[in-house]
Structure formats: C-alpha cells, structure tokens
Amino acid sequence: METAAAAAPTSPAAVIVAIDGPSGTGKSSTSRAVAAQLGLSYLDTGAQYRAMTWWMLSNGIDVRDAAEVATAAAKPVIVSGTDPTAPTITVDGEDAAGPIRTQEVTSGVSAVSAVPEVRTRITELQRTIAAQAQGGIVVEGRDIGTTVLPDADLKIFLTASPEARAARRSGELKGSDLAATKEALIRRDAADSGRKTSPLAKADDACEVDTTELTLQQVIECVVTLVEEKRAAK
Ligand SMILES: Nc1ncnc2c1ncn2[C@@H]1O[C@H](COP(=O)(O)OP(=O)(O)OP(=O)(O)O)[C@@H](O)[C@H]1O
Numbered sequence: 001m002e003t004a005a006a007a008a009p010t011s012p013a014a015v016i017v018a019i020d021g022p023s024g025t026g027k028s029s030t031s032r033a034v035a036a037q038l039g040l041s042y043l044d045t046g047a048q049y050r051a052m053t054w055w056m057l058s059n060g061i062d063v064r065d066a067a068e069v070a071t072a073a074a075k076p077v078i079v080s081g082t083d084p085t086a087p088t089i090t091v092d093g094e095d096a097a098g099p100i101r102t103q104e105v106t107s108g109v110s111a112v113s114a115v116p117e118v119r120t121r122i123t124e125l126q127r128t129i130a131a132q133a134q135g136g137i138v139v140e141g142r143d144i145g146t147t148v149l150p151d152a153d154l155k156i157f158l159t160a161s162p163e164a165r166a167a168r169r170s171g172e173l174k175g176s177d178l179a180a181t182k183e184a185l186i187r188r189d190a191a192d193s194g195r196k197t198s199p200l201a202k203a204d205d206a207c208e209v210d211t212t213e214l215t216l217q218q219v220i221e222c223v224v225t226l227v228e229e230k231r232a233a234k
C-alpha cells in the first residue's frame with residue numbers, strides 16, 4: 001500500500017532586519033531579545049566602531065586627528081560573534097567586550113566613526129557578516145537601513161525622549177548625574193547625525209517606534225510581531 005510522503009518541515013524564511021536609532025533608545029536590548037526569540041543571528045555594529053576606537057586609543061593614535069585615524073583604519077582585525085545569547089567581539093584576537101565600554105571609548109567613538117575610511121572598512125565587514133547569516137540576522141546601529149543593508153526585509157527606527165534615554169542610561173551607570181548623562185547622549189547623537197558620511201538617519205521605508213512610554217518587553221513584542229509578519233509574507 002502506498003503512503004503519502006510526510007511533508008518535510010519547512011524552516012522559516014531567512015529575514016534581514018535593520019534596527020537603527022539614537023543612543024539609549026533600546027536598540028541592543030531589543031535586537032538581542034528579538035534575535036534570540038526568533039532564532040536569528042545578531043550584530044551590534046556600535047561595538048565594532050567602539051572596537052576600532054579602542055584599538056586607536058591603545059595604539060597611541062589621536063582619535064581627533066581624522067588623517068591619522070584614516071591611515072590606521074585598515075590595521076585592527078575586528079571579529080564579531082553573532083550569537084544573540086552570547087555576543088562577542090575581539091580585536092587582534094583579544095577579547096574587547098569590556099574595554100570598549102569605557103568612558104574614554106564612548107567619548108572618542110563619534111570622532112572615529114565619522115572618518116570615511118573607518119566606515120568603508122566596517123561597512124564591508126557588516127555586509128559580509130549579514131550575507132553569511134544563513135537563517136537571517138538582526139543588525140543594529142545608526143546607518144543600517146540607509147547604507148549598510150538598504151535592501152533589508154524590515155527596517156525599524158527606534159526613538160525615545162532624551163529624558164527617558166538619560167534615565168535608562170543613569171540606571172545602568174550607578175551614581176551618574178542625570179543632567180550630565182542627558183547632555184552627553186545629546187552631544188553624541190548630534191555628532192552622529194551631523195557627520196557627512198552615512199549619518200544616523202531614519203530610512204524612508206523604516207517603521208518608527210517611539211519607545212518613550214513603552215516597557216522593553218512591549219518593544220520586543222512589537223518588533224517580534226513585525227518580523228513574523230515579514231517572514232510569513234516571504
Ligand atoms: N523601553 C524601555 N524601557 C525601559 N528601559 C529600557 C527600554 N529599552 C531599553 N531600556 C534600557 O535602556 C538601557 C539602554 O538600552 P540599549 O543599550 O538597548 O540602548 P541602545 O539604543 O542600544 O543604546 P546605544 O546606542 O547607546 O548602545 C538598557 O539598560 C536597557 O535595559
């Protein structure tokens with residue numbers, strides 16, 4: 001007797017998700033959680049610019065000197081691990097996850113990331129990683145939807161008021177001054193939005209989500225729903 005062959009289980013369509021927005025809007029927390037929940041890879045592009053900055057500072061490069069930064073931009077070997085449950089970043093084989101979060105790196109990163117030679121190198125790296133992510137990937141940063149992955153399946157631009165963002169950051173940095181934190185993130189956003197090459201910007205076809213009044217869990221649920229809708233339509 002003939003039996004019908006069991007239908008092979010189909011794996012969900014690979015989907016490329018770009019999440020951009022200013023600092024402290026919840027890009028990393030949201031992207032990691034969404035990627036983990038949906039079995040996607042995850043890339044924190046800010047960590048790559050921080051890694052480049054840390055290398056420059058560690059090697060005596062004046063990060064305010066664009067010509068010096070440009071000349072050195074090809075030197076560091078930056079490797080990003082894309083498991084959302086345990087993202088990693090190494091520079092020349094050394095674990096950089098801790099050092100890239102220092103105040104010195106945060107203060108210097110906008111100057112380094114504005115240098116075109118730095119952006120060209122890191123953008124190339126990001127595109128290679130996204131192309132290798134078989135099951136799909138969530139990539140978060142400032143210019144993913146506009147420049148790095150303009151053909152992403154889904155683009156999201158997260159926003160939140162400066163007050164909400166400063167309060168979130170102050171919660172992380174125990175004992176920090178709220179007004180100074182707010183001023184520092186406004187300054188960094190202005191530098192990132194004002195640079196000539198690939199500034200922080202919302203892509204025309206991005207879906208904007210204002211997270212000011214939302215809990216992190218609500219933002220995650222909102223993005224998961226958007227990704228699932230895109231996957232179902234593929
Ligand atoms: N909707 C939210 N409500 C409350 N807290 C949040 C929300 N989203 C994120 N947070 C918290 O705000 C802090 C900053 O979030 P996160 O690092 O994800 O932001 P980001 O946009 O990636 O920032 P940056 O660009 O500076 O790296 C974290 O402590 C996170 O837990």
Ligand SMILES: Nc1ccn([C@@H]2O[C@H](COP(=O)(O)O)[C@@H](O)[C@H]2O)c(=O)n1
Binds near residue numbers: 050109110111143
């Ligand atoms: N696509 C991106 C991502 C980040 N940057 C620069 O890196 C800085 C640090 O980013 P965090 O997300 O870790 O805060 C950010 O301020 C930008 O200068 C970028 O240019 N493009």
